[in-house]
Amino acid sequence: MRSLLVAAFLACAVIFVACGGDTGSGEQPTAATLDFEAEAQRLVVDAVFSEEDLPGYEQSADDGLPTQVSLSDECDIFEPAVVFSDAVATADSGAYESALDDQIFSLAGVYRSADEASAALAGSRDFIVRCEDEFENAVEQVALDFLKGFGIDLGPLATIDVAIIGFDPTAVGDEIVGYRMHVNVNLILTSQQYNLDAVIVREGRVVGALIYGRFGEPAVSIEAELLTLMAGKLLAVNASLPE
Numbered sequence: 608m609r610s611l612l613v614a615a616f617l618a619c620a621v622i623f624v625a626c627g628g629d630t631g632s633g634e635q636p637t638a639a640t641l642d643f644e645a646e647a648q649r650l651v652v653d654a655v656f657s658e659e660d661l662p663g664y665e666q667s668a669d670d671g672l673p674t675q676v677s678l679s680d681e682c683d684i685f686e687p688a689v690v691f692s693d694a695v696a697t698a699d700s701g702a703y704e705s706a707l708d709d710q711i712f713s714l715a716g717v718y719r720s721a722d723e724a725s726a727a728l729a730g731s732r733d734f735i736v737r738c739e740d741e742f743e744n745a746v747e748q749v750a751l752d753f754l755k756g757f758g759i760d761l762g763p764l765a766t767i768d769v770a771i772i773g774f775d776p777t778a779v780g781d782e783i784v785g786y787r788m789h790v791n792v793n794l795i796l797t798s799q800q801y802n803l804d805a806v807i808v809r810e811g812r813v814v815g816a817l818i819y820g821r822f823g824e825p826a827v828s829i830e831a832e833l834l835t836l837m838a839g840k841l842l843a844v845n846a847s848l849p850e
Contacts, residue, residue: 643849647696647717654715654815654844655700660836664703664711671702672710672820675752676745682738684805690734690816691716691727708753709829710820713837717848718812721781728782728809735771735786735805742788743769746820750790750801753822759794766793777831779838780808787825804830808838811845 658666673685683689687697694716703711718724735742747769754761768791776785788803803820815837819830 643719644695646847646849650844650847651696651698651715651717651813653847654717654813654837654840655698655713656703656711656837656840657700658703660840661703661711664705664709667702667704667710671704672712672749672818673702675749677748678738678741678745682734682741684738684742684818685712685714687714687716690714690731691718691814693723693727694718694814708822709826710818711833712818713815714818715813715815715841715844717844718814721809721811724809724812724814725782727814728784728807731784731786731807732773739771742771746788746790746801746803749803749820750792750799750822753801754792754799759799761792762795764795767791768793774804776804776806777827777834779834780810780841782809783807783834800824806830806834808834808841810838810841812848813841813845815841 658664678684680686681689685699687694687699691697691714696717698715700711700713705711716724716727718727747767750767751761769789771786771788774785774787776783783806785804785806788805790801792799792801799822801820801822802825803818804825806817806819808815808817817830817833817837819833
């Protein structure tokens with residue numbers, strides 16, 4: 608009987624050592640045991656731009672672009688829960704403006720899988736097509752308000768051309784797609800143009816959108832820097848998410 612007790616004790620000791628002597632008390636949760644949704648909500652804010660990311664820009668005092676346009680709830684491109692409707696967690700940066708009146712707004716959404724995130728990016732075209740009329744009216748209004756703010760009278764002979772086109776932005780991330788909302792205001796002696804780019808980038812399970820508006824020709828180099836910065840933020844958040 609005594610030998611059986613000794614054998615049992617030795618077996619327990621072997622198991623204890625093999626398991627690292629862990630009694631369960633004070634055990635630290637691993638990434639795999641963390642609640643994905645809670646972590647996604649905590650991390651998603653790191654996927655959008657902050658003031659530190661944008662030297663030369665200031666947060667818009669009047670909320671900028673989102674307050675300049677009138678969009679239905681289904682087409683509110685500035686509402687992350689609309690743009691990334693199936694995401695586990697979403698965030699937006701708020702609007703920023705530069706001294707040259709360039710406008711920046713970023714959004715992000717976290718998905719449970721890369722496939723779900725990829726599907727969200729693929730579905731962006733349907734969103735743009737469905738809301739095309741609203742978007743065209745919105746960017747036209749932004750352009751007209753800007754010109755009026757500078758005292759430019761359009762006059763009865765002015766014409767306005769508005770179009771939404773797909774374009775190839777600087778390649779960053781696992782996937783990327785770009786849409787340009789272009790307004791050309793033709794005056795008697797000159798013309799003015801306004802471009803609002805909406806670029807959607809995926810890094811793993813995280814999708815981000817850059818909305819970048821400016822008067823004049825698109826600033827390709829500036830936009831490329833912004834996209835590279837955004838892709839880095841998306842990549843960091845994706846790496847920090849639990850599996």
